[in-house]
Amino acid sequence: MPELPEVETLKRELQAELVGKKIKEVFPFDPKLKEARELLKGEVKAVERHGKVLIFQIDDHLLTLWLGMSGRLKLGDPDLPPRLSLKFTGGTIHLIDPRRFAKIGLQNGLPKGIDPFQREAAQFLFQRAKCIKRPIKSFLMDQDYVLGIGNIYACEILFRAKINPFLPTCNLEPEEWNLLFKIAQKVLEEAISLRGTTFSQWRDLYGQEGLFRERLMVYQREEKPCFRCGTLIRRELLQGRGTWFCPNCQKED
C-alpha cells in the first residue's frame, strides 16, 4: 500500500518522535515477527527511507521495515489489533497490518533502483530505458529501476504527463522523458506535502488521513469523466494491476 509519499511521511514523523529515544520493549503479537524482538531493542540513532522501505539505525545495526500492502505505524492507541508493538521512552508505536505482508529484516536485498528525486535521475534512467520494450508503467513501478512509485502514483504521474501506460518505454523521446520525471517529482512532492493518499486504510503516525486523495485524477475513477477533457476514464489490466487512464489525453502514439 504505502508508496514513496506515505513512507516519507512516516519517516519524517518517526524522526521527530523516535530518534534519540530508546526502544525498551517489543511485543511481537504475530509469531512471524518474533525475530524482530531483539533486533528492535536499543537506541534509535536514525530513521531513513529507501524507496518504500523504512530503515532504522538501532545502536550499531540497521533494520528494514517493508510495509507491504496494508502496513502502517501508529503512535498511541491503535485502531486495529497490532501485529507488533514497541515501547520506547516517549510512548508506544504499533505496527498495524491486516494483510500481514509487512516484513522486518536486516538490510539485505534492498531494491537497486534510483530515487526519482536524485539529481540526474531522468538522465541516468534514460540510458537504461532506451532499449526496454516493456510498458512505461511497469518500468516506473519496477523497484530495480525507479524507487518508490507504486500503482496509485504511476497512474497519476502518467496521466499528468499525458503518456499512455502501455507505451513501450523505449518509445519515449528524450524531452518526454525529462518532462515525465519533472512531473513525477512534482506529484510525489505534492503528495508528501499532503501526507500521502488515504484511500481506505492508510493513516500517518498520528492517525491522520493523507489528503492527496482529493487530487487524484484517474486512480479508481473508471467510467468517470476526465477532469481535462471529459472522456470517460478507462480501467485496464497491466501486469495484473488495475490501470486507470484517459484514452483521449493518453493516446498510444
Place this chain on the structure above:
DNA sequence: CGAACGACCTGTTCGC
C-alpha cells in the same frame, strides 16, 4: 529478457 500466474494474507465491496 519479460509476461503471466500463483502465492503470501485479510478485508471490503459488488452482483446475483
Place this chain on the structure above:
DNA sequence: TGCGAACAGGTCGTTC
C-alpha cells in the same frame, strides 16, 4: 439477507 467472486496501496518465485 446471504454467498461467492472480484478486488485492494506490494513483492517474490516459477514457468513458459
